[in-house]
Amino acid sequence: MRPLVLEFPGDVRVRALDTQFMVGSGVMVCPVLERGARERECYFPGGGSEWYEYHSMEMVDGRGGREEETGRSRRGRKEGGGQRTAEGGERIEGGKFGGRKGMRGGGETGNGRKEREERGRSLWIPAPLSTLPLFIRSGAILPFVSDPGLQTAPQILRGEEVDLRVFLTNNGTAEGQLFLDDGETLLSKGKYSVTELYFRNNSLIIRPIRRSKKFCKLIGEIIIVGFGKNVPVHSVSLMGLGKIGRDFWSYDQEYQRLVIRDMRDLSTCHYNRISILF
Numbered sequence: 001m002r003p004l005v006l007e008f009p010g011d012v013r014v015r016a017l018d019t020q021f022m023v024g025s026g027v028m029v030c031p032v033l034e035r036g037a038r039e040r041e042c043y044f045p046g047g048g049s050e051w052y053e054y055h056s057m058e059m060v061d062g063r064g065g066r067e068e069e070t071g072r073s074r075r076g077r078k079e080g081g082g083q084r085t086a087e088g089g090e091r092i093e094g095g096k097f098g099g100r101k102g103m104r105g106g107g108e109t110g111n112g113r114k115e116r117e118e119r120g121r122s123l124w125i126p127a128p129l130s131t132l133p134l135f136i137r138s139g140a141i142l143p144f145v146s147d148p149g150l151q152t153a154p155q156i157l158r159g160e161e162v163d164l165r166v167f168l169t170n171n172g173t174a175e176g177q178l179f180l181d182d183g184e185t186l187l188s189k190g191k192y193s194v195t196e197l198y199f200r201n202n203s204l205i206i207r208p209i210r211r212s213k214k215f216c217k218l219i220g221e222i223i224i225v226g227f228g229k230n231v232p233v234h235s236v237s238l239m240g241l242g243k244i245g246r247d248f249w250s251y252d253q254e255y256q257r258l259v260i261r262d263m264r265d266l267s268t269c270h271y272n273r274i275s276i277l278f
Contacts, residue, residue, distance in 0.1 A: 004028070008045040011119060017043060026140030026167075026176070027054075030125060030133035040127050044135070046120035052167050054134035057225050057257065060123070138226065139169045141176030141197040161220035162268065166199050168226030174199040178268055180215040195268045199224070204274040206266065216269035222260040224276075231278055233258055238265065239273040 002022045004014040020030040020042060028051070030042035044051050044060065051060045125133045136142065144163040166174050181192035193215035196207045204222065227233070233251040236258075237243050249260045258276065266272055 004043075004045060008047050008049075008120075010047055011045045013043060013119060014045055026137045026142065028135045028137065030127075030135070032127045032133070038126070038128055039124050040133065041122055042125045042133055042135070043122045044120045049120075050138035050169065052136045052138065052225065054136055055131060057136075057165070057167075057223065058255065059226065060135065136165075136167045138167050139174050141166050141174045141199065143176070143178045143197070160218055162217045163221045164197065164204075164219060164223070166204065166222070166224040168199065168224065172199070172202065172227070178217075180212075180217070180268075182214075193269065202276045202278065204276075206268065206270075206272045206274075208269050208271065211269045213269070216267055219263060219266035219268065220261070222258075222263070222274070224258045224260075225256055227256045227258065227278075229253065229256060231256070233276055233278060235277040236260060237275045237277070238263065239275075241265065 002024075004011075004017055004020065004022055007022055007025055008014050019033060020028060022028055028044075030040060032040050034040070052058065053060055127133050142165045144165060145161075162178065168174050175196075175198040177197060178195040179192065185191045191212065191214070192210065193208065193212040194210040196205075196209055198205050198207075204224070206219070232253055235243050236249045244260075244263070248262055249258065251258045260274065266274075
């Protein structure tokens with residue numbers, strides 16, 4: 001866990017922000033802190049970052065209204081289809097996100113001086129009891145354990161598969177890392193594995209940099225989001241095997257989501273490349 005200011009030092013609004021936090025560099029948590037609340041205002045930092053809602057994997061679009069107002073004249077009112085509050089947040093109705101463009105730009109401060117472009121945007125986010133407001137920064141690749149019942153390191157070792165979630169930037173890139181150990185042995189004993197994951201040039205690369213047979217996992221499902229609404233996917237190829245059949249992948253152009261599943265030849269302990277042809 002870390003405060004947002006460590007990830008976004010150029011955004012002045014996160015310097016005193018203590019109601020949300022980062023997990024690593026790619027996951028932002030906006031916990032509900034008020035009793036009975038079913039929505040909350042969440043600040044999305046700028047600096048070129050875009051954000052995806054974790055549960056739906058849809059892009060959060062903050063361009064629904066005017067630039068944020070500041071200063072003494074700020075009032076809550078309706079603009080651009082969303083309700084403005086005294087803090088300038090725009091309300092997202094019904095849990096709907098979407099949109100390819102991210103949140104950039106800022107507004108003016110109380111004295112009329114223009115803020116830096118790294119300034120982000122505040123949005124009101126639905127937060128029912130069953131859902132924790134959780135957002136993924138574009139450019140992240142996150143490994144997931146296929147079985148949600150596996151929580152601790154020893155439990156995860158008993159599982160056979162990990163899934164990958166890839167959240168692309170506007171430039172079509174992302175990166176991440178999978179680290180596995182038993183949760184007990186000191187790292188100096190060397191009992192762990194590290195696999196680098198990155199997406200560039202329309203290819204997902206799986207590159208182990210430290211192998212340990214004990215910690216090898218098969219890769220189950222891969223979901224890649226953020227290609228762009230006007231970008232069709234024509235084929236998917238696996239290094240050494242060529243094009244894979246449509247039974248193993250599907251693409252939803254509306255939601256910009258590619259799903260690759262049941263690829264039993266993929267392992268975290270072997271170098272591989274998945275190439276996508278548009």
